[in-house]
Amino acid sequence: MIQGDCHVLMRAMPASSIGLVVTDPPYGIDYRDGAGRRIANDHSPQIWWLDQAYRVLKLGAAIACFCRWDVEQAFASALKWAGFTLRSQVVWDKQIHGKGDLRRTFAPQHELILFATKGARFSFKAGRPKSIMRFRRPGRERVHPTEKPVPLLRELVRRLSTNDLPVLDPFCGSGSTGEACGLEGKRFVGIEIDKEYARIARRRIARATPRTRKDKMRGGKERRHAEK
Numbered sequence: 571m572i573q574g575d576c577h578v579l580m581r582a583m584p585a586s587s588i589g590l591v592v593t594d595p596p597y598g599i600d601y602r603d604g605a606g607r608r609i610a611n612d613h614s615p616q617i618w619w620l621d622q623a624y625r626v627l628k629l630g631a632a633i634a635c636f637c638r639w640d641v642e643q644a645f646a647s648a649l650k651w652a653g654f655t656l657r658s659q660v661v662w663d664k665q666i667h668g669k670g671d672l673r674r675t676f677a678p679q680h681e682l683i684l685f686a687t688k689g690a691r692f693s694f695k696a697g698r699p700k701s702i703m704r705f706r707r708p709g710r711e712r713v714h715p716t717e718k719p720v721p722l723l724r725e726l727v728r729r730l731s732t733n734d735l736p737v738l739d740p741f742c743g744s745g746s747t748g749e750a751c752g753l754e755g756k757r758f759v760g761i762e763i764d765k766e767y768a769r770i771a772r773r774r775i776a777r778a779t780p781r782t783r784k785d786k787m788r789g790g791k792e793r794r795h796a797e798k
């Protein structure tokens with residue numbers, strides 16, 4: 571988990587070192603939640619990292635990028651421009667709707683996930699998932715204004731992982747993708763520009779990541795040493 575700007579930090583990552591990208595970048599919609607909280611860099615769709623995502627991904631690996639209906643074209647074009655093969659539009663049905671414009675828009679109950687691959691060699695390991703995924707969005711317990719549900723992210727990680735390389739989330743917010751990876755036993759690289767969210771993410775990921783036997787043994791030795 572690294573705190574900083576992904577546009578800078580991804581340039582230092584080795585090529586073909588990442589096995590899957592699952593991310594939820596600022597959509598560029600100047601979003602505010604009920605409490606008026608905003609997120610950094612939400613002034614325009616954040617698409618200028620996709621060339622680096624393509625470079626760091628292993629050939630044949632996948633990317634899942636959240637977006638919304640009104641910025642979908644920007645993200646779809648940017649994915650193609652970066653070199654990805656666009657494969658599916660997935661609908662995340664939140665099962666309960668948000669507010670939006672109460673008189674002039676449909677009550678918004680879904681967001682989109684664009685699924686693309688680097689090259690043609692990708693294939694699903696365990697059957698073909700359906701293009702509508704139903705998971706309730708986090709409620710009052712959420713710590714980030716645009717937090718995504720861990721069960722949805724676990725499903726994406728399970729379905730789209732095809733290798734043992736780490737999963738990358740360059741806009742990891744409060745660390746939901748990292749928590750999902752911890753629970754799925756996958757290695758994870760997270761980047762977040764906001765110090766407070768990076769701190770929260772670090773804590774969530776540590777809590778979800780099972781300690782290896784070696785860590786446990788080392789912990790035991792340290793405890794015994796401290797007790798002496």
Ligand SMILES: C[S@@+](CC[C@H](N)C(=O)[O-])C[C@H]1O[C@@H](n2cnc3c(N)ncnc32)[C@H](O)[C@@H]1O
Nearest residue numbers: 575576594610611714717718741743744746763
């Ligand atoms: C839509 S939110 C992600 C929320 C996350 N999915 C969660 O469940 O908590 C996007 C995040 O990207 C972060 N961000 C914006 N610009 C960034 C940048 N250049 N590099 C890294 N993080 C950035 C924001 O601070 C925000 O927390």
